[in-house]
Amino acid sequence: MTIVIADDHPFTLQGTQSFVESYGYQVIATCANGVSALNMIQLRTPDIAILDINMPALDGLDVAKKVQELKLKTKVILLTMHNEMTIYNKSKEYGVYGYILKEHAQVELKNCLSEVAKGNQYASGSLLNDLKSVRETGTGELDKLTFSERKIIELIAQQKTSKQIAEMLFLSEKTIEGHRSNIIEKLGLPKEKNILLKWAMKNGLE
Amino acid sequence: MTIVIADDHPFTLQGTQSFVESYGYQVIATCANGVSALNMIQLRTPDIAILDINMPALDGLDVAKKVQELKLKTKVILLTMHNEMTIYNKSKEYGVYGYILKEHAQVELKNCLSEVAKGNQYASGSLLNDLKSVRETGTGELDKLTFSERKIIELIAQQKTSKQIAEMLFLSEKTIEGHRSNIIEKLGLPKEKNILLKWAMKNGLE
């Protein structure tokens, strides 16, 4: 089984490599960014590519997308610092085989590798717990909103005022204000000034 | 020369250790968090402690502060993902010997270690360049602010209102409002509602 690893932090790259090799897997290349990782994957089509999500220029998710588009047989495993629901959803969309938080990476990656080696998809247990808690408190709440409400909260996240949103959607400012109140109530947010702006920015809807 | 390393990401921890050891230095302990790092430093007083800044509970900066307070002879080197001026300033305050960005950690740490081994302070060249560029474009703008202004914008980023800030600092609400205006002017921000909140959240001051 051949493996390519990409991470922009040299230490993490080296650490990941030596860890993977300590379990007897063969690392055929390491890359410091997404572009060279993609090149290497196209050139050598390894069995597995372990990619950091946060890389300059082309990130791990972009590479996963490209791998899918190019119909390469390489299975992608993503490593990430942050457990964000949106990234997790996208990664499923791009046919990623594994998604691992760096915090509990040691055990996870070992299990993940052996599962992926068998051809199975892998979603780590602790990851699911983490994501569950994220869903309960955070971005997953968006499901409760209607279509127009979601459209509006996106514009709020883009720093638009009610007046601007009203103009863009050809509606009255008062209508937008009404929607705002409904959104706040549905999300169970506290009664504060700019609470929607804060929420939208915190939940990375930009 | 004895070395202790602390990082909450196992791969980075392992990578840093094997890197340091490859140059013939002796790593006597590795820690997954700041608390155990501090314990280890007090117990063994190594020559050098290489600490990640972003760790849960007690971060690298906190440990550096403690080391200084306890008058330990251990020299602290900080590793960081983000190049923030405020952290750099604080690290100087706490007598930190080295401050290195993980992006160009390999060469940097090598030089840094050999310099610190000689007893010299080390500030990396590329770091200075990075910090300069940061100052010109983004978060570095904080330098333009005075001490109290910086304190206030931090609280703004923590979602505090002027009233709350006033109570916390035992000042008049009007004083805080005055500071807000000064900050906006110094940062050259446009005249919009909540512009400071937006700026602080965007620039990750939480």
Next chain:
DNA sequence: TGAGAACTAAGGGGTAACCCTCGGTTTTTA
């Protein structure tokens, strides 16, 4: 020692985000 910066504080004015209530229309769905 005197100018300038920083810090403190006040008054007064504008706007936007939020709150509440009340109406109406359309679409969905039980």
Next chain:
DNA sequence: TAAAAACCGAGGGTTACCCCTTAGTTCTCA
């Protein structure tokens, strides 16, 4: 078909942020 959502809009109110000006104190530094 009737109730239930969703959608649209209005009036009236509170509050927080921002703007402007003025002004006294303290501190630093040339």
